[in-house]
Amino acid sequence: MHVSVISNLEGILMFSIKTALKLMQWASLMAVSLSLNPARAADAYPNRPIRFVVPYAAGGAVDVAARLIGKYIAEDLGQQVVVENKPGAGGIIAIKHTLSFPPDGYTFLVCAAGEIVINPVINKEVDYDPQKDLTPVSMVTSAPNVLVVRKDFPANSVAELIDYARQHPGELTFSSSGVGTIQHITGEVFNRLAKIELRHVPYNGAPQATMEVATGRVTMTYASPGSIRGFVDRGELKMLGMVLPERYAPLPQVPTIRETPGMESYNIESWFGMFAAAGTPPDVVKKINGEVQRAMQQPDIAKKLIDTAGVPMRTTPEQAREFVTKEIAKYKPILKEADIKLQ
Structure with missing residues (x-):
């Protein structure tokens, strides 16, 4: 009787060990397969919540745009999108917060022109380079004031x-x-x-x-x-x-x-865009760009954006990068000529 029980236990134990070994082998093979096949790796994304960081308090135009787009992406990808408001210091707090996370495609910055093309020029406390530390994902809106x-x-x-x-x-x-x-x-x-x-x-x-x-x-x-x-x-x-x-x-x-007479040279325009930390996988950047663009094509979202944030912009990641580069070149002389001092 005791011998039979022990024999059965040994059999169960051996079966469990063999099953565990097979599962480990399978997991190892899947990891190798995904590393060799980026397309399959992209298919697995996202598998946890995504973070949108906004450099302003809740309720503003940038925040509204982030929440509208985030809601669509969450429903389309089946993962929660969490909007984190990090106001203050001209966007420095929000950008540092964004860059504190790994560039794995789960943290994105939704911001306006000030954080990207203005503050780095006029604020000596800025210790980030928008062209080196951030990757443009998509322009969001051209935002009139x-x-x-x-x-x-x-x-x-x-x-x-x-x-x-x-x-x-x-x-x-x-x-x-x-x-x-x-x-x-x-x-x-x-x-x-x-x-x-x-x-x-x-x-x-x-x-x-x-x-x-x-x-x-x-x-x-x-x-x-x-x-x-x-x-x-x-x-x-x-x-x-x-x-x-x-x-x-x-x-x-x-x-x-x-x-207005005398103001003919007045040339200031605002916009909102989405950025990720440099080093974010290009396939993930492309995927989220597609999600943003599809979100803004939804009639209800497009109308709400126009009513609250601005006119939706259609860009690829490459076009977004080119746009931002031109904006930085445009604003540098304007800011230098204006001789703006921070209080």
Whole structure:
């Protein structure tokens, strides 16, 4: 009886050992197969949640774009997409956070032009090189901004704003979503061309920067059309000019700032893009690029992006890299000429 039990136990043990060895051999062969076959490795991606890092507080245009696209990708790939808001320091915090993770295709940065083409030029504390440390995945939107003032401000055009500022030097203020952001630079270049002095008041995101104008604590700001629509409809903000070379189709009644005499050379445009850490596998970059592009082609997502963030941009990773390279070359002389100082 005891011999039979021991014999059975030995048989079970031998079977378990053989099964374990076979599983180990199978796993080893699969690992070799995947390493030799990148296509099959790409098919296995993603197998865990993906992270989107946003350099702004929740509720702003960049955050909205990241969440819209992230929701689509999560549903399409069957993996959760987590949006992490890391505002502050002109995007330095968010970019360092992004670069602290392995370049394995599970962490992406969704940001605006300021973090990529502006802050590295004007901020001596920036210790990253956007062209070496980051890989463009896809451009997301071309993001127009509109100059808005508080409801009781005694100006109804850009020309009247400039005249008032000249008559009241040092009294007016403009808010932005942070030092070194596109809104900050937009205001500083406006100051230089208009020969006026509006004091910069930075915040940790566009929602707060806009609210401070609506409540009357700040004179004006530059914000996306979607983010100020409710304020304008309620009569809490006035739109004076678009920060675009040509009038914005959804708001044809709003003139561009360049239409104001003396402001013809005003040339500041904003955009949002998605980036990954340098070294991220090219097949993963291509896969996520395809997901972003398909997301923006969905009618409901495209409409929400236009309403809140800007016009969707169609780019491959290569086209995104070329676009960013040109933007960096464009902004360097603008920033040097403006002689912008960080507070």
